[in-house]
Amino acid sequence: MPERFSSIDKVVGSVSDDEKDQMSAIIEDRFRDHSSEKFLSSELLKYEVEKTPEQLDMIRSVNELTNNFLESMSYPTMDIPPDNVHIISSEGWSNPETDGKFSPLIQGVAIKDNEIKTIIFDKLIHEFLHMKSYGAIQADQEGFMAEYRMGLAAFDRNGEKLYLNNLSEGFIETLAKQLLSNCNDVALSEERDQFVAVKQKFSYATDENGKPALDDDDIMYASAYRHPDGSFDLSIIEYPYQAERYAFQILTAKIFQVNEGKISQEEIFAAFADGVFTGNLLTLGKMIENSFGKGTFRKIAEAGEDIEKLLEIIGNLK
Numbered sequence: 001m002p003e004r005f006s007s008i009d010k011v012v013g014s015v016s017d018d019e020k021d022q023m024s025a026i027i028e029d030r031f032r033d034h035s036s037e038k039f040l041s042s043e044l045l046k047y048e049v050e051k052t053p054e055q056l057d058m059i060r061s062v063n064e065l066t067n068n069f070l071e072s073m074s075y076p077t078m079d080i081p082p083d084n085v086h087i088i089s090s091e092g093w094s095n096p097e098t099d100g101k102f103s104p105l106i107q108g109v110a111i112k113d114n115e116i117k118t119i120i121f122d123k124l125i126h127e128f129l130h131m132k133s134y135g136a137i138q139a140d141q142e143g144f145m146a147e148y149r150m151g152l153a154a155f156d157r158n159g160e161k162l163y164l165n166n167l168s169e170g171f172i173e174t175l176a177k178q179l180l181s182n183c184n185d186v187a188l189s190e191e192r193d194q195f196v197a198v199k200q201k202f203s204y205a206t207d208e209n210g211k212p213a214l215d216d217d218d219i220m221y222a223s224a225y226r227h228p229d230g231s232f233d234l235s236i237i238e239y240p241y242q243a244e245r246y247a248f249q250i251l252t253a254k255i256f257q258v259n260e261g262k263i264s265q266e267e268i269f270a271a272f273a274d275g276v277f278t279g280n281l282l283t284l285g286k287m288i289e290n291s292f293g294k295g296t297f298r299k300i301a302e303a304g305e306d307i308e309k310l311l312e313i314i315g316n317l318k
């Protein structure tokens with residue numbers, strides 16, 4: 001399988017081919033010759049923590065895990081160097097909405113530090129899958145580089161509206177969850193054992209609705225703290241992007257349903273994966289149009305970043 005040396009496969013926009021080549025070269029340079037000093041703001045530099053040997057091992061493992069997946073689907077692979085991964089201390093992390101970020105323009109990934117290794121692992125898989133997705137940048141009106149495509153997600157040519165990002169996140173985290181649950185890396189084994197022990201010990205615990213609190217496959221990790229008086233606190237960590245994963249799950253289930261088994265689950269997954277990892281949205285677009293009528297793919301895309309609207313559109317499909 002071919003190997004990529006940056007996350008950008010294409011440069012678009014109304015600049016000359018020479019300028020496009022120059023932009024590609026700049027991005028490749030940012031990938032290969034990446035350093036915190038060059039690409040982090042002075043503010044972030046203060047909060048970047050040195051990676052522990054264990055975190056360096058995790059980066060190696062997650063590269064292998066995600067490359068094995070890409071290879072199994074015949075997509076090009078990519079090794080993300082540890083220098084391109086920045087671990088930021090929790091007090092220096094400013095985005096409350098997410099604990100990880102991939103920036104195509106600097107060719108780097110930032111992760112909020114966490115003492116729970118399972119969480120770091122999930123974040124690394126998620127952001128590495130973004131970085132290993134199909135990528136394109138565009139030259140904006142002033143000739144500057146701007147984001148254009150990242151997996152399924154696409155900006156319009158003005159760089160203002162972002163399409164299909166929620167479905168992209170839903171697909172990426174669904175896949176991250178799958179890869180993480182099937183991964184037997186030693187870094188995870190201690191926490192897995194602890195999680196199983198907590199599940200057994202507190203199997204009677206219920207949530208505010210009276211349902212078993214720990215019997216849910218959406219729980220990534222749980223720990224317990226017992227107070228001296230015998231009462232206990234459970235700390236439950238769930239896989240993120242629940243609404244986005246739900247949108248992806250309902251859409252794929254409906255495609256399967258309306259086609260009455262003529263399209264397999266694997267074919268549906270592959271149509272999404274092709275869109276994400278090769279950038280080719282044709283199969284997915286056709287599949288959605290053939291299933292629910294002309295214009296549906298566009299309607300889904302135009303929900304933009306409004307997840308409620310996307311859920312409503314998908315909920316009404318038949």
Ligand SMILES: [Zn+2]
Nearest residue numbers: 126130169172
């Ligand atoms: Zn993401």
